[in-house]
Amino acid sequence: MTGVNSFQVSGYGPQRAGWTRLFARDSVARRLDWPILLSAVALSLIGSVLVFSATRNRTEINQGDPYYFLIRHLMNTGIGLALMIGTVWLGHRTLRTAVPILYGASVFLILLVLTPLGSTVNGAHSWIVLGGGFSLQPSEFVKITIILGMAMLLAARVDAGDKPYPDHRTVMQALGLAAVPMLVVMLMPDLGSVMVMVIIVLGVLLASGASNRWVFGLIGAGAAGAIAVWQLHILDEYQIARFAAFANPSLDPAGVGYNTNQARIAIGSGGLTGAGLFHGSQTTGQFVPEQQTDFVFTVAGEELGFLGAGLIIVLLGVVLWRACRIARETTELYGTIVAAGIVAWFAFQAFENIGMTLGIMPVTGLPLPFVSYGGSSMFAVWVAVGLLQSIRVQRPMSA
């Protein structure tokens, strides 16, 4: 963290040299939310170990190098940390002005996925392969830009002191802003991401103070949409099968039910303390598919047991708890909306990801924040952490 002293924010804290300046009263380092940061780092490191355990034997994907995924996960974590630092350094307020550009860029990227440049992984056409083993999943970044874009629109009048709540027109504009990329993602189709985005929109609307009619209207629309999607066969067969099989794996034991079943066996067999790192037979035997990404929680469940898996939930709880606090404590609505959007995103994605491995949520392709392998997701969540830190760092101190 040698570069920490360089992201001091103008206007806050006196100019001092070296470490003393870094930890001086009101310095950026002092004002950072350390519980979030440490929890996020811990989750990423736990994730790297779990990813390593899941992939060290998977010769068909690790190119013969057992450390391939471990190193990449650590690299991603490093890049994520750098992105967080950059975000804090720029500040969410600075970014506020750049939101239209960021939003435009992210929408451009997801549109690019629909062109021949995009590629399909596990039935979802949501990737851009960059070559050299790197690929990009733009829908991860869209989650951020939706939050930022909606927050910008919804908070503009309120933060300016014009109105106590965003008016209907603003809300409609904000919803339109979210709807465009969501439609594209739905076409991919990346149902999991769409679900996350719906929840984000819901969280953002709640935090913005928009009329209850909008909130309940959106929930009703979501339900109606879900029924319509189901009845009109808009979804592909495999998606419906995934939905049905989570509750009853025997519906499709060789297909989707297999994932659910094996994941549940892996976690269930862990018991209190687990089989020990690298000793999980389900993990070593590669019985759980996609174990380094979507099903990474099963590694924790099997090898680290209730204590290890519970620790992940607790660490996520710390992040979410602090994030909620940040949302409540900041004085500007913009920051509140961004923080609440991030809370909704992380909370739902974590609940959906862990929930599907535990058999209480349908199986969708969503990564567990910080823990799952995957660059795009890792970068996005660390940028989100950066935004949270920035909101906290830049909030006006009363003292």
Place this chain on the structure above:
Amino acid sequence: MTNIPETGRTPRVQIRLIVIQVLVLSLLGTLGGRLWYLQIREGDEYAKKASGNHVQQVVEPAVRGSILDARGVPLADNETRLVVSASRTDLLKMKDDGKAVLAKLAGVLGMTPKEVMEKVRLCDSKTPQPCWNGSPYQPIPITDEATAKQALQIRERAEEFPGITAEPEAVRRYAAPAKANTAQVLGYLSPVTDEEITKAQDTDSPYLRSDQVGRSGLEREYDKELRGKAGVTRYEVDNLGRVIGEAQADPAQPGSNLVTSIDARVQRVAEYELNDAMKEARKTFDKNTGENYKADSGAVVVMEAKTGRVVAMASNPTYDPNAWVGGISAKDYARLTGKNSNYPLLNRAIQGQAAPGSIFKVVSSTAAVNAGYPFDGNYECSSSYSIGGQVFKNFESKGYGPINLGRALEVSCDTVFYRLAHQEWQRDGGTTPKKNAEDWFYKTAHQFGLGKETGIDLPNEVSGRIPDRQWKQDYWKANKDAWCKYGKKGGSYAEQIAYENCLEGNKMRAGDAVNYSIGQGDTLVTPIQMATIYGAIANGGTLYDPTVGKAIVSADGKQVQAIAPKSHGKLPDSKQTLAEINDALAGVVTRGSAAWRFGGWPQDKIPMHAKTGTAEVYGKQTTSWFATYTKDYTVVMTISQGGTGSGASGPAVRKIYNALYGVSEDGTINPRNALLPTPEKSLPKIKPDGSITSPKVSKDPAKEQRISQKGTEEPDTQQLAATVPTAAGGNRNARRRHRTRGSRRTLA
């Protein structure tokens, strides 16, 4: 966070933020609860599922132990064949799934690559034979007929043949050393059934589908010991079935060797002489039936008198146990078990039962003495004895006047026993027995161990039967309906008997008691029972459980579990009675019914005792019985439809003794020719590497004995026999003739 910032926000947003926070926490709480439910509450069940998921067992068969004779000569052992097998798991690790290796292997074995590929592919619905039907984790045999040269080629260049093994594998072999085939005693193996596999699945010694299980004889009795313990290696496998680790490996424990008391040479002599005696009998004319004796089956037991150990046990007709090796053919199976086969699988020494005839008289003598008739008393040996108009004649209607019981045994006088049995029957109340009826003759038979198994260590021994009052009652109950339906007064002979049986078949009639006293009627015994009894007379009264197994020795020879002689009772004779019977049986050899067969026998050096028996069977020719003993051995032979005791079995039994002791026909003893002058006491040595030190056995001891027994001098048995006082008449075997009233119960 001591200072709460002033937020200019409306309560609506604040409340909603708190709602979000509560929602988020409850979601996490839900996850935690569900995690607890899966891992703590139901964790055990999932752990079980997980282990079932990823463990595969590979069973390595244990080498079956050998069955050895008393000196270590293998009667049943294993023959090694070179088996070349391929490990699928190893082959699949190669880039081309091992195709190159298999092609190279095909070259070495002189097969086409296609043939080899087909052998290692797994069977499924789309794959026709040849294919591998077993576990994919099991080494798949490609050939079991590899030459040593081929095996060497593969082994020396192991790096060129990864995943390929050339190992010798054991196949059961019944070597018939010294031409002793010992078929019924050894038994045989046959493939394990599905039921047995399922039953043994979760035990510590599971069966392989290819396993063989002992079905008869020693192979069955000692199956558990001989089989050893199959090695089980549990491999952890991944979702594609590839081996990722070895969970647990229990190496195979080879089966233990069974040392028996059988002497292969004596066994050969016994088998040969039995067969020869039966062949001779078939050349002999039977006056009663007007045709030659059929001699359809026979058995001989040679037993150590002091321990009950079986030195030889032959049953005829016999078969080649190797017919079972590698799966029996339908043709062979029909030949061994079909209706016209005469059932060579039966071990007639323990499964053949017949009326004992006069060899039963040792029981009757004891009964008489215990009932209060002194052994040395005078008993009238009349030429016949009549009961209520029914005349029971002595053998060849010959009378000897008043004689004692010893002499009655010697000359096998029937009327002495008729009279005693009749008196006892009357004393017990006749057809309406007293409450406290002594039933001496029946009680004594039970005390001699008759009517129940001797407990020999061979499966499916039969019990024989003593037709006492209780049996008669039970038998009548079971059959009276049939008898009463079929029986007709004044009808044919069979109808007449059925009629009588229907009326009073449950009653012990005088004729029954009289017949029984000389071992006729419904009495049934097995050769092994009689050997046990005569052995007991020889050893001073102890009835030993006959044993074939002598010790179970682990494959490396380190653990020896001796099988000690066990007794199942004492003869109910006083020392004096036993001595008197002993003398009388010696008299049978020197001046009694067997003397003509033991001419020239060195009685002063090797005291011989014998009793002859010729039992009648309704509708068949007589059964020949010959029970003998010296101080060390008991030999009992029987030939069904073979003629008289001494006539049919006598020469064979004598030749067996000749071979045991090295006696020539002229009576000289040549220790060099003796096969086993005293019972084998020591156990054969088994070295730690599993090899067994055993003496060489000649090709055919029976033929050699025949030659050596002839002696150097011109033998003239007839002349020499004259030195021993011979009783008048050739055949001294007692049997009852001319029954005026049938009382056979063999109909139903």
